Amino acid sequence: MANASRGASNVPRERFDWEITANSDQSFENALEKARSGVRLTVEDGIELLTTGTDLQGIDRERKELVLEAADRRRREVVGEEVTFVANLNNNVTTACNTGCLFCNFKDRSDAFLADNDVDHAGFTKTPAESREIVAQAIETGIYEVTSVSGLHPAFALDDEHREILEASDRSDLNYKPPERYEKNPGTYCEQMAAMSVDDVHLHSMTPEEAYHARRGTPWSYKEVYSRLADAGLDTVPGTAAEILVDEVRNVICPGKIGTDEWVMAIEAAAAVGMPTTATIMYGHVENEAHRIHHLDVIRDLQDRIGSITEFVPLSFVHPNTPLYDRGMVDAGATRDEDELMIAVSRLYLDNIDHIQSSWVKYGDNHGLKMLSCGADDFMGTILSEEITKRAGGGFGEARSFAEYVEMVSAIGRIPVERSTDYQQRQRIDPDNPPFGPVLGPNADGTPLVER
Ligand SMILES: C[S@@+](CC[C@H](N)C(=O)[O-])C[C@H]1O[C@@H](n2cnc3c(N)ncnc32)[C@H](O)[C@@H]1O
Numbered sequence: 001m002a003n004a005s006r007g008a009s010n011v012p013r014e015r016f017d018w019e020i021t022a023n024s025d026q027s028f029e030n031a032l033e034k035a036r037s038g039v040r041l042t043v044e045d046g047i048e049l050l051t052t053g054t055d056l057q058g059i060d061r062e063r064k065e066l067v068l069e070a071a072d073r074r075r076r077e078v079v080g081e082e083v084t085f086v087a088n089l090n091n092n093v094t095t096a097c098n099t100g101c102l103f104c105n106f107k108d109r110s111d112a113f114l115a116d117n118d119v120d121h122a123g124f125t126k127t128p129a130e131s132r133e134i135v136a137q138a139i140e141t142g143i144y145e146v147t148s149v150s151g152l153h154p155a156f157a158l159d160d161e162h163r164e165i166l167e168a169s170d171r172s173d174l175n176y177k178p179p180e181r182y183e184k185n186p187g188t189y190c191e192q193m194a195a196m197s198v199d200d201v202h203l204h205s206m207t208p209e210e211a212y213h214a215r216r217g218t219p220w221s222y223k224e225v226y227s228r229l230a231d232a233g234l235d236t237v238p239g240t241a242a243e244i245l246v247d248e249v250r251n252v253i254c255p256g257k258i259g260t261d262e263w264v265m266a267i268e269a270a271a272a273v274g275m276p277t278t279a280t281i282m283y284g285h286v287e288n289e290a291h292r293i294h295h296l297d298v299i300r301d302l303q304d305r306i307g308s309i310t311e312f313v314p315l316s317f318v319h320p321n322t323p324l325y326d327r328g329m330v331d332a333g334a335t336r337d338e339d340e341l342m343i344a345v346s347r348l349y350l351d352n353i354d355h356i357q358s359s360w361v362k363y364g365d366n367h368g369l370k371m372l373s374c375g376a377d378d379f380m381g382t383i384l385s386e387e388i389t390k391r392a393g394g395g396f397g398e399a400r401s402f403a404e405y406v407e408m409v410s411a412i413g414r415i416p417v418e419r420s421t422d423y424q425q426r427q428r429i430d431p432d433n434p435p436f437g438p439v440l441g442p443n444a445d446g447t448p449l450v451e452r
């Protein structure tokens with residue numbers, strides 16, 4: 001085959017001795033035929049599509065185009081020509097975290113935040129009052145949603161009752177220190193939720209990992225934790241902390257995090273108390289294609305049981321400032337070919353999740369737009385502030401305006417639509433009728449969010 005039609009993959013195949021490898025007895029053609037006709041794909045089918053055939057080395061560009069076409073067609077059948085996005089704000093409460101995930105440069109060791117420590121650090125903690133002020137300002141500009149994900153600050157407790165339990169415990173494994181020991185007090189999770197629920201804005205927060213932190217040292221179930229958080233103002237849950245839901249990979253990239261079963265249990269609990277969730281995969285580091293498909297299989301199975309996953313978000317690993325890269329465990333993140341195939345195979349494999357998100361934070365505008373023709377139909381949100389990808393070395397900025405969204409989406413011949421977090425409310429935007437601003441948020445009146 002000509003060189004021009006070979007694409008690269010950055011999977012560091014020789015560096016890790018995995019139990020699960022990208023092998024299959026299936027043929028690429030057969031898997032493609034199943035994908036085209038809408039038959040539910042097996043793990044082996046998924047591996048064939050994601051690798052463009054295990055019979056060939058590298059990525060075959062002609063085959064890749066066939067997979068992308070099948071996914072684009074499926075997207076059209078499932079959701080049509082609308083491209084959605086949400087008017088939202090990211091408000092990360094604290095970067096203090098001792099979990100030590102090797103792909104993450106968002107966190108700072110929490111000791112640096114102690115009041116009696118004068119080491120310099122670039123991290124931050126917001127009090128509930130500060131979070132409220134930041135949200136209140138964004139609400140005035142018309143946002144619909146606040147997304148809030150944070151480091152696992154040792155002073156965090158779920159609520160006052162949880163704090164009493166933590167204060168009374170002499171277990172050193174609980175990763176708890178009283179808030180008085182720190183320069184800044186993050187309050188309790190419930191206080192943060194209540195503070196951010198300004199004017200009933202939609203609050204999207206408390207990943208399974210954060211929920212785990214919010215129940216440490218107690219016999220409380222995830223259901224108990226999520227129902228207390230819901231009472232405090234939480235509306236929906238971000239399905240991050242998923243990374244790769246295969247434990248042999250988690251043991252390498254995030255040995256301090258909860259395992260696959262526990263992540264699934266937390267999302268099931270959120271569903272049980274009536275809260276929709278999203279689901280993510282963070283791919284393009286040490287894992288191989290078989291791990292990516294096993295992850296999709298865990299998510300599809302879970303969605304068969306709960307039905308409340310609103311969107312699936314492939315998060316392409318951003319490598320430059322991370323321990324994984326510093327330690328030579330990876331040389332780079334996923335290639336563009338791998339990104340396109342990840343979006344396409346997510347669309348084809350997850351036959352029970354309607355929306356696949358293209359993240360401009362991870363892909364940038366041009367590549368992000370391309371993804372909308374590879375199976376994705378959602379283009380994320382305005383976010384207004386971004387710390388996680390920026391600190392990892394990503395360079396695609398911290399906000400998108402509605403004007404930028406309308407221009408980009410119209411340019412590819414699709415229909416721009418403002419959505420609510422759960423996709424239940426949707427508002428088409430007429431590209432011929434500027435100015436463009438959000439209308440779904442509690443204080444939204446169509447005024448542009450950010451002038452750029
Ligand atoms: C930084 S954590 C914050 C919330 C909480 N500490 C947790 O782990 O659930 C949110 C997510 O950001 C993503 N993330 C972190 N570093 C990343 C990187 N370098 N590239 C891509 N995604 C990253 C991971 O998927 C992670 O679960």
Ligand SMILES: Nc1c(NC[C@H](O)[C@H](O)[C@H](O)CO)[nH]c(=O)[nH]c1=O
Pocket residue numbers: 090147313315357359360361362380381383385386387388389390
């Ligand atoms: N709200 C969404 C974000 N927010 C950006 C995060 O701050 C973070 O940078 C990162 O994505 C974590 O890996 N990002 C999305 O990709 N999608 C969202 O809906």
Ligand SMILES: N[C@@H](Cc1ccc(O)cc1)C(=O)O
Pocket residue numbers: 147149204237238239240278279280313357388
């Ligand atoms: N839209 C997804 C993706 C997301 C990704 C990273 C985040 O930090 C937050 C959200 C969610 O809300 O779960």
Ligand code: SF4
Pocket residue numbers: 097098099100101104105106107150151152209254
């Ligand atoms: S991904 Fe989350 S838990 Fe892991 S180190 Fe980063 S902030 Fe902490």
